[in-house]
Amino acid sequence: MKIKAAVLHEPGVPFKVETIDLAEPREGEVLVRIAAAGICHSDWHLMTGATQHALPVVPGHEGAGTVVTTGLGVSRIKSGDHVALSWAPSCGTCYYCLHEKPSLCETFVGPLWAGTMLDGQTRLSKNGEPIYHFSSLACFAEYAVVPEVCCVPMAKDIPMTIAALIGCAVTTGIGAVLNTAQVRPGSSVAVYGAGGVGLNIIMGARLAGAAHIIAIDTNETKGDIATEFGATEILISGPEVINAIKRITGGRGADYVFEAVGLPHVQEECLSAVRPGGMVILAGLSAMGSSTNIPGAILTRQEKTITGSYYGSANPTRDFPLYAGLYQRGFLALDKLVSRTYTLEQINEAYAEMLSGEIARGLIVY
Numbered sequence: 001m002k003i004k005a006a007v008l009h010e011p012g013v014p015f016k017v018e019t020i021d022l023a024e025p026r027e028g029e030v031l032v033r034i035a036a037a038g039i040c041h042s043d044w045h046l047m048t049g050a051t052q053h054a055l056p057v058v059p060g061h062e063g064a065g066t067v068v069t070t071g072l073g074v075s076r077i078k079s080g081d082h083v084a085l086s087w088a089p090s091c092g093t094c095y096y097c098l099h100e101k102p103s104l105c106e107t108f109v110g111p112l113w114a115g116t117m118l119d120g121q122t123r124l125s126k127n128g129e130p131i132y133h134f135s136s137l138a139c140f141a142e143y144a145v146v147p148e149v150c151c152v153p154m155a156k157d158i159p160m161t162i163a164a165l166i167g168c169a170v171t172t173g174i175g176a177v178l179n180t181a182q183v184r185p186g187s188s189v190a191v192y193g194a195g196g197v198g199l200n201i202i203m204g205a206r207l208a209g210a211a212h213i214i215a216i217d218t219n220e221t222k223g224d225i226a227t228e229f230g231a232t233e234i235l236i237s238g239p240e241v242i243n244a245i246k247r248i249t250g251g252r253g254a255d256y257v258f259e260a261v262g263l264p265h266v267q268e269e270c271l272s273a274v275r276p277g278g279m280v281i282l283a284g285l286s287a288m289g290s291s292t293n294i295p296g297a298i299l300t301r302q303e304k305t306i307t308g309s310y311y312g313s314a315n316p317t318r319d320f321p322l323y324a325g326l327y328q329r330g331f332l333a334l335d336k337l338v339s340r341t342y343t344l345e346q347i348n349e350a351y352a353e354m355l356s357g358e359i360a361r362g363l364i365v366y
């Protein structure tokens, strides 16, 4: 079928909205009519080249929609279902899937980063030339063929914009708090970066009962937004931040420090912001090939822990309905995340607004 999609042909060149071909779903795949797709920084990393990927590619990995048809052997999902899409398909049987780390599934990591479906081929093309799928989803498009294992059914009263956000920012942020760090009630939490993921970390910390939730950002507007989501103290990035965090936390530093920016110098600052015996959680994606100076002398003597958190250490099939239920019962203010919606044609404008830092989260609505 012919579909309209936003295609990235090369880094640095704006997304081009064009008509391309989408093949039928094959065995174990599903055709989804995309209803909403979030404007997430991870797609922008393709634009800057910080994430290297096969080109041309249709980005978009934070999506939700309605199942139109299903391929052979699809048993969990049927046409008409509303689904939130997971960008980390897991096989259920490899070492990581069996050890409660499905976001690290080793079966699908190859095709995922090759930009293909799980059988190593693309369903997208133009004039017979392949177009690659970002994260096996490619949801900056009216329709997407996705693996069944990426689909998590959602109750029909969950708005599609919210379902889309559950597919990336919500799961990455709240999962980092609840799954990766397992923040304890009464603790102190510092969050570097109050973007889509950072705001969800703040919401997760409130859910976990943190006593102090300190948000640090370069942008004052982001500070105001962070307060709405539950931050108890706002700090503007600069040389005084570490002292301010210590003042708030009895001179020790925070129990948990989350990095939701993905910059080596911020990651290094996190180590100064965390108390001895505390935990630094790196949840922001830094550029491939970048590296961070982590002084082992401090780690050992002060028993600080540094851990990565990829997709909130999520099990999407378990966690997406959990977050949707918390939203329905009023425990997660996900409506507040949806600051602006755009048409697919406005995608370049949407990314410019994301980079300006003035909004919580924008979404393409089809």
Ligand SMILES: [Zn+2]
Pocket (backbone or CB within 6 Å): 040, 041, 042, 043, 061, 062, 168, 169
């Ligand atoms: Zn994302």
Ligand SMILES: [Zn+2]
Pocket (backbone or CB within 6 Å): 090, 091, 092, 093, 094, 095, 096, 097, 102, 105, 106, 107, 108
């Ligand atoms: Zn697996």
